[in-house]
Amino acid sequence: MTVKWIDWVKQLQSIAQAGLTYSKDVYDIERFQQLRDISISMMSHYTKTDWEVVEKLFASETGYQTPKVDIRAVVFQNEKLLFVKEKSDRKWALPGGWADIGYTPTEVAAKEVLEETGYKVDYFRLLAIFDKEKHQPSPSATHTYKIFIGCEIVGGEKKLSIETEDIDFFSEHEIPDLSIARNTEWQIKEMFGFMKDRNKERILD
Missing domain, CATH: 3.90.79.10 (Nucleoside Triphosphate Pyrophosphohydrolase)
Structure with a gap:
C-alpha cells in the first residue's frame, strides 16, 4: 500500500528547492525556506529521525530537483x-x-x-x-x-x-x-x- 504522505512531503521539498533556486524576491525566498523546513519537519516526525539528519539526506541539494x-x-x-x-x-x-x-x-x-x-x-x-x-x-x-x-x-x-x-x-x-x-x-x-x-x-x- 502506498504511503501517500511521503509523496506529498517529497513534492513539497521539490517545490521549495525550485523556489529557492529561481526566486529573486527576498520575501518569496523566506517563504520557500519555511516550506522546505516544514517538509523536513514532517519527514523527521513521521520517520522518527533527527531533524538535522533528515536535512542532510533529504534537503541539502540546491538547484532544480530531479530524480x-x-x-x-x-x-x-x-x-x-x-x-x-x-x-x-x-x-x-x-x-x-x-x-x-x-x-x-x-x-x-x-x-x-x-x-x-x-x-x-x-x-x-x-x-x-x-x-x-x-x-x-x-x-x-x-x-x-x-x-x-x-x-x-x-x-x-x-x-x-x-x-x-x-x-x-x-x-x-x-x-x-x-x-x-x-x-x-x-x-x-x-x-x-x-x-x-x-x-x-x-x-x-
Whole structure:
C-alpha cells in the first residue's frame, strides 16, 4: 500500500528547492525556506529521525530537483546471475549504485562490477529502466530511476570490496534473500527472462 504522505512531503521539498533556486524576491525566498523546513519537519516526525539528519539526506541539494539515477549490472554466467551481499544490510543485490558525475551509464555499470566483485565486464545492453516508486513495497525519501544494464564478464577475478561480504552466482530457482531497496524479486525474475530470450523487449516505465 502506498504511503501517500511521503509523496506529498517529497513534492513539497521539490517545490521549495525550485523556489529557492529561481526566486529573486527576498520575501518569496523566506517563504520557500519555511516550506522546505516544514517538509523536513514532517519527514523527521513521521520517520522518527533527527531533524538535522533528515536535512542532510533529504534537503541539502540546491538547484532544480530531479530524480536520482541508480545503475544495476546484470551479469550472467552459466545461466546464473551475479549477486553481491551488502555489508550494510547483509542481503543480496545486483552489483551497482548511484550514477557518478563524469561517467556514462555503461561506465558506471563496469566500475561498480569491478569495485564490488573484481570482475571486468563489457558488451553492454540496456534491459530496463524502472521508476522505483512503482515497484518498491515501502516508500523512499528520494525519487529514483533504476537502470538495469546487461553485460558480460571479460576478465578479472572474484574479489571482495569494503562494501561487500560475499559474491556469488545464483540460478533462477535459488534467488537469495534480496535487498529489496536495491532490487525486487520481480525485477530479478525479469532479468532471468532476458537471459532466456535475447529478443525480449526491454522494460521501460
